[in-house]
Amino acid sequence: MSERRKQFPFLEFEPHWQRVWKEQQTFRAPNPGENGFDPTKPKFYVLDMFPYPSGEGLHVGHTEGYTATDILARYKRMQGFNVLHPMGWDAFGLPAEQFAIKTGQHPAITTSKNVAHFKAQLQRIGFSYDWAREINTTDPDFFRWTQWIFLKLYNSWFDPEKNCARPIEELIAAHTPDSYETAGSLRDFIDSNRLAYVSEAPVNWCPELGTVLANEEVVDGKSEIGGFPVIRRPMRQWMLRITAYGERLLNELENLDWPESIKTLQRNWIGRSEGAEAIFRIQGSEESITVYTTRPDTLFGATYVVLAPEHPLVEIITAPDQKAQVSAYQEQVRSKSDLERTDLAKEKTGVFTGAYAINPANQESIPIWIADYVLFSYGTGAIMAVPAHDERDFEFAQTFGLEIREVVEAPQLSKGCFSGEGTAKNSGFLNGLSTGNAKRAMTDWLEEVGAGKRSIRFKLRDWLFSRQRYWGEPFPIVWNNGFPEAVAEADLPVVPPLLADYRPTGTIEPPLAKAKDWITLPCGASRELNTMPQWAGSCWYYLRFISPKDRLSFVDKTAEKYWMHSGKPGGVDLYVGGTEHAVLHLLYARFWHKVLYDLGQVSTIEPFQRLVNQGMILGSDNQKMSKSRGNVVNPDEVIAEYGADSLRLYEMFMGPLETSKPWSMSGVEGVYRFLARVWRLVMIENQEGNWQLSPALVFDAPSHRLRKVMHATIKKVTQDVEALSFNTAIAQMMIFVNELTGSEKKPVSAVKTLLLLLNPFSPHLSEELWFRLKKTFDGFDGLASQERWPTWEESVLAEEEIEIIVQINGKVRDRIRVRKDLDAEELQQRAVNLPKIREAAENKIVRKVVVVPNKVINLVLN
RNA sequence: GCCGAUGUGGCGGAAUGGCAGACGCUACGGACUUAAAAUCCGUUGGGCGGCAACGCCCGUGCGGGUUCGAGUCCCGCCAUCGGCACCA
Structure with missing residues (x-):
């Protein structure tokens, strides 16, 4: 087929014009103040999700979105806009590192080879990128600023009163000594407020990959990349306090031009719920259990309390004769991977602690259990169980023969467990109230008697931000006497050491531990060994495109104001990419952007105003394109042909x-x-x-x-x-x-x-x-x-004559050409005189005539 | 289980509540050619009737509804895809 004569000589003129555009810098977009910048033109920032330059090269799925944005960029230029249309490389990541393990070739070499390949492919398609703005997340000039932004996060805290991030120095000024006395020391107090902090909490550890993963990167208990098992274990890790922004990440979605489905995905991920905390005293103990519930109206129906197995109170309250069973259960839960824990969810398990709590509503004494269906990481790690009105509690109560007490009257007859809204019953002062009113009444009462309070919770967790990898941004952090310290801005970037051996250490130690010389500083401090996750660079790359060569700051202020200002919340006018980034990248980038906004570094509250997700391009067999199916289409072949x-x-x-x-x-x-x-x-x-x-x-x-x-x-x-x-x-x-x-x-x-x-x-x-x-x-x-x-x-x-369709009872019977805007009466005259209509209307009465101007006349007969 | 998207010819897909199937592919017929490819011209949802121009009936996943009129709006299903999944 390739021997066939081409119908037009594209093989000659396509490379020719690509060369001309390049030589003449046809698509160069100067910044304000630069040569050739026209301040009278409006701006348009149209952005693609930049690719990870894999060894496989582009396939036609990538180029769909790129083509769409390119059309818009070219169109907008012709419409007289200054168009910012850049491209770059999200080049840190696991494949290059794993390739290095196999071949010994340094990831930097693989990366630059792949980038060259990708770029050549893109240029062959004739995209009108301003290549002078090309960026690469693995370039020290780029990741210097990724590290710089990390330091901004590290040196900031979230002020709940002002609902924004502030420099850490202002934290000390804003608080009295006794507020940090409870935290142990001033240092602990500050550290516990930073937006980037170290945590010892259980994390998702993937032994196969030799790294920890974010919750978002674990799918069904397996790693999103590679599908390897993930276990939970406590490790010292860097976290980002994204939860502080839960409310804003939710609310500020409102005025973005994003697909409603993506907004819904993010809303569900953030998972805001309104409810109440209720305090249950423990019988014969000074301790009490605080539970979180979205259904305070069912408090009278709470017949037992369940603690997460990891809950610290478990050790304190467990009755001596239950100790053995309880510890055995805790051990069993601990050894389960997330996969097993959710898989076994079919059958509820749990153990009675031997202790009893007092239901604050009716002062009844109810048993305290532990069960792994209660998650330590959500709410307070403890629940009040209302088996009559919660599926999970119902199942558990049935398994263990616990009391089920109905306190909500269902609007219609229902069997088993009713978790909908209805009318309160068997609930003392709530009786007769609708669920909504009963919730309010109970919450008010709890606050009044000091047994609880209103509470808002998010499913969103803090972002686990460190990885035990080589090919990522090193943290600009050193450890001194067991405490983290920021590297001075002047000492950025912290460049990863050259390693001969990239393999995972086989322990929880990151590969950077092998670079002995690099780790230890003359002053005796030692470097942080973790690296940042791949998301880091993509959290802010769209800003770097604005001033990619700036030596003084991560983005030039004047240029940022010009390219990001749209009079709307989001700065990028159009952002096109795949749905796979619906929550991860898009949520993380929004979070970083908001922090930068709070610190006065950028001028909009949101990064991306309009978002469009391109669909997937399937193989000709209607299956997802994949190497193994052999249905991948390479753009180069299509171009050649x-x-x-x-x-x-x-x-x-x-x-x-x-x-x-x-x-x-x-x-x-x-x-x-x-x-x-x-x-x-x-x-x-x-x-x-x-x-x-x-x-x-x-x-x-x-x-x-x-x-x-x-x-x-x-x-x-x-x-x-x-x-x-x-x-x-x-x-x-x-x-x-x-x-x-x-x-x-x-x-x-x-x-x-x-x-x-x-x-x-x-x-x-x-x-x-x-x-x-x-x-x-x-x-x-x-x-x-x-x-x-x-x-x-x-x-x-404008048409002077129009064809009007003539319907009888809504069915097309004829059409006539008439003068435009002919009045209804004359039109009707013309219509009823048509032979076909006359025939059809014979012996029938015209009941009604509907006229849609210049379109339709419908005669209703019978 | 919950949330979201989608469902129209042989195929990809068009249709502000107003002629369903634009445009393209495929297939078939014709022109050009010694021949083929390419190109150009036509036909192409299904059924029935007619030598024919043409006429009629059915048809947008299924079942109801609103409307003079529904692919489009409403209610209830089914199927496929995507996301979440003990979040109290």
């Missing part, structure tokens, strides 16, 4: 950007034929087999009909590009081309308009034909890519 313009156009023609759809080579061929038809509008082959300008090109004004199609096309393409509805824009251009192909003479003005409309989609062909026309016709100066976008005239589109 049909050209970059065909690749771009096909990816946009397949269907709506947001949906997933299967690849089809014959579909590529379809758009290829379309581009060939465009080519032949301008060029014909002479007898020697050379291309020459078509003699059918004329200066004549387009026919009335052609003019109409042309203006309709300008309108539709403009509106569809704005709406990212590229497939229908292309369909309209096809209609336009079909019209031109069908007409004997090809008016140059119509061809010119076509080339401009096509330019963002298939820029090489547009540029080439523009250039060829320039030789013979006036009005083709410069580059097509730098022309103004055409505008349409509504008056050309």
